[in-house]
Amino acid sequence: MKRPDVLLSGKNVTKVFGYGKNKKTAVHDVSFDFHEGEIVSIVGESGSGKTTLAKMLLGLLSETSGEILYKGQPRSLKSHADRKKYWKDIQAIFQDPFSSFNVFYKVERLLRDCIKLQGLKLSEEKQLEMMKDACSFVNLKFEELHNKYPFELSGGQMQRLMIARIFMLHPKILIADEPTSMIDACSRSTILDMLLKLREANNMTIIFITHDVGLAYYVSDTIYIMEKGQFVESGPADEVILNPQHPYTKQLISDVPKIHEEWNLAI
Ligand SMILES: Nc1ncnc2c1ncn2[C@@H]1O[C@H](COP(=O)(O)OP(=O)(O)O)[C@@H](O)[C@H]1O
Ligand SMILES: [Mg+2]
Numbered sequence: 001m002k003r004p005d006v007l008l009s010g011k012n013v014t015k016v017f018g019y020g021k022n023k024k025t026a027v028h029d030v031s032f033d034f035h036e037g038e039i040v041s042i043v044g045e046s047g048s049g050k051t052t053l054a055k056m057l058l059g060l061l062s063e064t065s066g067e068i069l070y071k072g073q074p075r076s077l078k079s080h081a082d083r084k085k086y087w088k089d090i091q092a093i094f095q096d097p098f099s100s101f102n103v104f105y106k107v108e109r110l111l112r113d114c115i116k117l118q119g120l121k122l123s124e125e126k127q128l129e130m131m132k133d134a135c136s137f138v139n140l141k142f143e144e145l146h147n148k149y150p151f152e153l154s155g156g157q158m159q160r161l162m163i164a165r166i167f168m169l170h171p172k173i174l175i176a177d178e179p180t181s182m183i184d185a186c187s188r189s190t191i192l193d194m195l196l197k198l199r200e201a202n203n204m205t206i207i208f209i210t211h212d213v214g215l216a217y218y219v220s221d222t223i224y225i226m227e228k229g230q231f232v233e234s235g236p237a238d239e240v241i242l243n244p245q246h247p248y249t250k251q252l253i254s255d256v257p258k259i260h261e262e263w264n265l266a267i
Contacts, residue, residue, distance in 0.1 A: 004036040006072070007205050008057065008090075008173060013066035015052050026052040028229035029066070034173070037203040039195070041216030041237070043252065044226030050209045053226075054177045057207065058092055059083060088118075091171040095178040097158040098150055107153075107161065108146040111135075114168040134164040137201070138194055156187030163194045170202045177209045192219050213252045217241045225249045 015027040027049040034040050042050050055061040056068060059077040067074060070089070076082050094100060101110060111131045115122060122130070128142075135142040138160040150158060159179060166174055176195060180188040196219060198204050210216050216223050217237055224234040225248060233246040244250045 004038065006033045007036050007070070008034040009069045009072075011067050011069070013053070013056065013068060014064050015049075015056060015061065016064045025229055027056070030226075030229075030231050031066075032224060032231070032234070034205055034207060036172075036205055037199060038222060039199055039206045039208060039220045040222045040224065041208045041210060041220040042224050042226055043210055043213050043216045045211055048226045049229040050211075050226060051177055054092065054175050054207070054209055057173075057175060058090060059086055087171075088169075089171050090173040090175065091166055091169055092175040092177060093159070093162045093166065093179050095181050097155065097162045097179075097182075100162070101150055103150055105150075106146065107148050107150075110150075110161065111142075111146075111164065111168065114165050117169065130168060134168045135161075137167045137197070138164045139190075140164065154187075155183040156190065159183060159187070159191055160194065163191070163198065166198060166204075167201065171204065173205045173207065174198065175207045175209070178211070179208075180215065181211075188215075195219060213241070213249075213255070225252070 010030060010032045013027060013030050014025065017024045017026055030053065032040075042053065044050055052061065056063055059075060069075070070086070075086060077086060108131070111134060112127065114134075115127055115130060131146070132142040135145065140157065140160055145153070145157075145161075153161070162179075174195075179195075180191050183191065192215065195206055195208065199206055206219075208216065208219055213223075220237045222235065223237045223240040224231050225240065225246065226232070227248045233240060233244065233249045240249060241253060244253055
């Protein structure tokens with residue numbers, strides 16, 4: 001079988017914050033290839049540079065040096081129109097699903113905006129059908145939620161709505177930065193299963209960022225282990241987890257049996 005095409009890649013990507021004695025290299029000389037339809041996890045402890053890398057991938061932060069290529073080409077993100085075009089293809093969900101939205105907008109508006117964002121001119125009937133489909137994709141009922149405000153939803157419900165939005169926007173790449181770290185263990189496995197379903201439905205490339213190597217093993221094809229801004233080990237999930245080479249990976253994995261116990265209790 002032909003290996004899927006490389007969609008997003010990085011060559012010696014570095015991000016330095018600040019100057020002089022306040023200088024901090026958050027991401028240090030990382031290179032990577034993320035393929036079409038692949039679920040990649042980036043795993044590392046808090047402060048290892050994961051979110052900084054995610055922001056560079058999204059074009060929210062510029063690289064200090066090195067280069068990020070999309071479909072083999074340097075990205076052009078100078079104008080607003082360029083960025084808008086890029087963000088049709090790459091979207092993100094974050095740790096705190098409430099932070100991304102106007103708290104005064106009801107659920108219906110939040111979903112309807114996805115239709116608007118795509119510039120789709122659809123009949124009211126068709127719009128309702130799309131919103132209902134997106135909700136049922138994440139096991140929510142549009143009729144029960146459409147009139148609610150974000151603060152009336154649980155963290156798990158809100159994160160599922162974020163996934164419903166991604167289902168409607170169907171970007172080529174989704175960056176999920178610690179999407180389960182603020183929700184309870186039970187909703188956590190649901191969210192992970194929905195990420196897997198998204199990939200099934202749209203052949204989406206998913207970049208799953210986590211400090212939890214157990215979760216990474218559960219969802220991903222490929223794992224990159226990040227320590228202090230650098231990738232210290234990467235490869236197919238089975239190889240990295242079952243036959244770790246780097247001491248830092250071994251240290252992360254030593255917590256896994258405990259994680260699995262928690263998981264069995266949670267599921
Ligand atoms: N805007 C910023 N200015 C200065 N330092 C930053 C900034 N953003 C992140 N950092 C630093 O970069 C390092 C990596 O942070 P981050 O990418 O958020 O890590 P992670 O997401 O893995 O927890 C940390 O030491 C953090 O303090
Ligand atoms: Mg982070």
